[in-house]
Amino acid sequence: MKQFISFVKKEFYHILRDRRTLFILLGMPIVQIIIFGFALTNEVKNAKFAILDQSGDIATRQITDELDASRYFDLASSLKNYEEIEHLFRQGKVKLVVVFPPSFNSDLQHFNSAQIQLVADASDPNTATTLTGYATTIIKDYQLRLLHDKKLPYTINTTARMLYNSQLKGAYSFVPGVMAMVLMLVCTMMTAITIVREKETGTMEIMLVSPIQPLKIIIAKAVPYLLLSIINIASILLLSVFVLDVPIKGNLLLLISEGILFTLTCLSFGLLISSVTESQQTAMFISLVGMFLPTVMLSGFMFPIENMPLPLRIISRAVPAKWFYDIVKSVMIKGLSFQYVAKETIILAGMTVFLLALSIKKFKTRLA
Template structure:
């Protein structure tokens, strides 16, 4: 046990004195959680829209007040012709234009019907759809307020509830995905590179002929990355709660336990890669490209898995980050417990045991 702790302490010293390693371990997770949490979001915030109000009456001003009160839009008003509106879109600064026709209030009072034109820049389809839906919702809400004192037969009003994320915040989807992505990349890559580095420098031969068991040498090199990855989990959760306003609804202890299991799975994968490769470049290429694309494509946090072909859906089941993403999302957002997540937990546990057994069987005491 003393020998094992001595090897672990040696590896900690090696990691902590390497600034590049520390940057990868702690800089990358913090940068990714902030980038995904704020920049890569499916929400529309402070989008500049142009309002052309030909009516300038009470109804148009009341509706403009509602639009301006929303945090989604930054309103600019102007009196433009339709040709000038097209030129404004060509400059790329305006996402949408709302046009109120003349006699807007009069049409609403006398004919019970009035039109509002919404023109969006559909070169970005997702943003255009979001803006259109937001504006339509505000207009519908104003219309319902006007109809409160009117008797309208056969009136059907749908009541929509968004469970777990009523404000449709993008952080609810991105934070669990970023946790899976960061822990997978850091744990797999750093473990694989650190072990392969010993092969390239020739120090692995010295470690293998030492009185210490060779298998424990590998585990001792992986143990510091387990501890440092748990520090990353803590940092991500603190940023999620205090910066991104995403509280943990479920058990924090269970979340850390599941994160520990996932980290061990990733460390086992890193050990397997290090055993099969002989250079740091190859280990880094496999760890980055081989893990990054499957995590982003098949974990479900960027693209729904149901949208991909069935063969790819089957392949996604062997990606560990898919199951960890489900676990984190269920604990943090839905507040579920182990009784609802036992299947995903067993899958990760099975992957860990399989990778460790294959790695130990493939591990060669002699390098040559």
């Protein structure tokens, strides 16, 4: 045990000796959480939506068909009562629910006015705003065709209800993404050069002749970055709550636990890269291409996955940040319990075990 602690201390000395790198590791979350606190608007296509048709008349069916036929929406299910809406959003199966009140067509014909409610998942405010705008435009187009160029006083009004983020703050979307990106940078990129650095400086020989097992060497390399990542998780959450006014609606312990699990996943991947490369430049390049870029491009953080072609959507499932991004949105923004993120948690845990086992297997106990 004393030998293991000595290896952990040695790795801490490596980190603390380079003050500039330490400043970047601890200052990066603060900078990124502020920069990415501003919203970016992206086009959304093929978004899943549901219908709660309490009228069941020809007009509601026509509007439903219009929405489903557009390139922006895909009909996922038809609901029977209002209570099903929240359950459907909790499962993450739809982005929008269109609610038709009873006697919709009758009101339109007799009173020349009818109401439609659009219920959106505003945990991602940009997507919610975009989808409600698309749906409103499609409904307005249907209304114009209904008039047949006649000046009839038909009016279809839409009202929108934003769940989880009524003020449509962009930070609600970017905080989970920034958390995933920061942990990925700190864990994967920095651990990717740890073992390689030992090889380049010639200290690997000393480590290999020591009585400590390869598994303990790898764990000792990961412990300092795990502790730094926990500090980063805490700083991101504090900035989110007190600077960006993004509340933690779910269980804080669950959120931190999921963050630690994702950290272990990233550490495992970084150690794997470090074990199979021979230079720090190569390790850095592989970590950037292998994890950082997919985190930005394929996690759903910057660009909706629904917009992507099928091959990229399949590839995105192999990106750990995608599952962590979904977990943070569900727990922190929606306030959901573990049962709603159990699938994502199991996937991350499986990735961690696989990557760590592969790291140990690829770790060379001999330099030649």
